[in-house]
Amino acid sequence: MDERTDPAMARGYSAPPAHREVVERPTVRTRRRVLPYLLVLALIAGVILWAHPWAGGPRKGPPSAPPQPVSVATATTGDMPVILNALGTVTPFNTVTVMTQINGQLMSVGFKEGQIVQKGQFLAQIDPRPFEVALQQAEGQLAHDTGLLDQARSDLARFERLKAQNSIAEQQVSDQEFLVQQLLGTVKTDQAAIASAKLNLTYCHITAPITGRVGLLQVDPGNYVQTSNTTGIVVITELDPISVIFTLPQNDIEAVTEATQADQALPVTLYDSTNTQKLATGTLYAMDNQINVTTGTVQLRASFANPKYALFPNAFVNVDLLVKTLKNAVLVPDAAIQRGAPGTFVYIVQSDGTVSVQKVTLGPSNANETAITAGLAAGAKVVTDGADRLHPGAKVTIVPPATAAAASTTAAAPAAKAAGAPAASGTPAPPSSAPASNAPPSAAHRPRSGQGHGRLHSQGASGGKSGATAPANQPQP
Numbered sequence: 001m002d003e004r005t006d007p008a009m010a011r012g013y014s015a016p017p018a019h020r021e022v023v024e025r026p027t028v029r030t031r032r033r034v035l036p037y038l039l040v041l042a043l044i045a046g047v048i049l050w051a052h053p054w055a056g057g058p059r060k061g062p063p064s065a066p067p068q069p070v071s072v073a074t075a076t077t078g079d080m081p082v083i084l085n086a087l088g089t090v091t092p093f094n095t096v097t098v099m100t101q102i103n104g105q106l107m108s109v110g111f112k113e114g115q116i117v118q119k120g121q122f123l124a125q126i127d128p129r130p131f132e133v134a135l136q137q138a139e140g141q142l143a144h145d146t147g148l149l150d151q152a153r154s155d156l157a158r159f160e161r162l163k164a165q166n167s168i169a170e171q172q173v174s175d176q177e178f179l180v181q182q183l184l185g186t187v188k189t190d191q192a193a194i195a196s197a198k199l200n201l202t203y204c205h206i207t208a209p210i211t212g213r214v215g216l217l218q219v220d221p222g223n224y225v226q227t228s229n230t231t232g233i234v235v236i237t238e239l240d241p242i243s244v245i246f247t248l249p250q251n252d253i254e255a256v257t258e259a260t261q262a263d264q265a266l267p268v269t270l271y272d273s274t275n276t277q278k279l280a281t282g283t284l285y286a287m288d289n290q291i292n293v294t295t296g297t298v299q300l301r302a303s304f305a306n307p308k309y310a311l312f313p314n315a316f317v318n319v320d321l322l323v324k325t326l327k328n329a330v331l332v333p334d335a336a337i338q339r340g341a342p343g344t345f346v347y348i349v350q351s352d353g354t355v356s357v358q359k360v361t362l363g364p365s366n367a368n369e370t371a372i373t374a375g376l377a378a379g380a381k382v383v384t385d386g387a388d389r390l391h392p393g394a395k396v397t398i399v400p401p402a403t404a405a406a407a408s409t410t411a412a413a414p415a416a417k418a419a420g421a422p423a424a425s426g427t428p429a430p431p432s433s434a435p436a437s438n439a440p441p442s443a444a445h446r447p448r449s450g451q452g453h454g455r456l457h458s459q460g461a462s463g464g465k466s467g468a469t470a471p472a473n474q475p476q477p
Helices: 026-051 129-164 170-204 250-261 401-418
Strands: 068-074 076-091 095-098 104-109 122-126 205-207 212-214 234-237 242-249 267-271 278-287 297-304 316-333 338-340 343-349 355-359 361-365 369-374 381-385 396-398
Touching (some): 122 170, 242 250, 242 316
Antiparallel strands (some): 068 381, 076 242, 095 234, 267 316, 343 381
């Protein structure tokens, strides 16, 4: 066999074609191409995890918050009046419906509607002629019966002389005595009829029973008035002095009773229905003797001088009843009172420039200050403005009250910018197409709690003014 013969051909296999090439497997080439990309992705992921705060890598923390600008006030001592508030109605002491006491025609009236009349002043005239005739009849009857009485007395005297001479029976004398007594009674009846006729004539001339203002005329002259008429001729209302009836809860009765038993004239001040304008000042007049079981309140009446008729009957007024005055009470501005999770509290500025939370018990308050019955001593510095972003231990800087609010808004600007909100400036933020967020408003735009309003009023030891809003960062109890 030829040495140049291919062993494969010697075994009977055909020779491979001259252009055949050896091809590599596809999977090996794909792995070689993907491997560099996987290495790059793994490197990027490692850098991210290494720099993330979870991995404890190096990171730059947010800058520490600057001290919060606040305004402060010092708790002082002073007198605080304890005043009970109520809603009252102006009620006259006397209201008279002028009615006729006889039947007859109304001839004339002697007043103008709405004018002030004095006691005894002429008001109306009823036709007196029927009663004048009745008076004449009664006087004639009296004259007739008086003559009969005189005649009977004359006969009785003659019978008594005859009896002394035994010229007449004793029974005849006795009968004559009884006749004289009968006629004497008849004469007295006639005298009463005359007095009744004169009284009717007096009723025909109607005068004012009290001093006050007359209302609108209920019956025009010319009409026939009767005693059964319930509306009367006119209504007179006494205006000076005048009273106000108001109600207090039964829990306030003890304080009022203690003050009245001490022979104190409790002052009462009236304000209009808007509770802004002072109307009058008077004293407590009387208290009812029982509690209304339906409402749990008791009625009281206060008396007021009303020379200018400023208090109008049936008008609604606000009543302030001063029952006592707290001496040397701890007083703080109303703006310092905060309400939140701990209850009622104040922020106290410490000597190191931080604030702490102090729970307090509230007493009565006025338009500017509130009495603290427990939890605070005089001389403490309490935050009155800028408490919206405070929390226990927060650093503060004291600024004048006029600049505290502006400084608080400026301090909140970096935080708002970091959160993606537009900074508070004069340039409006561009409109956004994103949907509105349901998050609550920021603390800078919430109303501050504890701000005083209105006039003097009392409140419970642990209660507060209604409508107050809790601060943004409420300290936990």
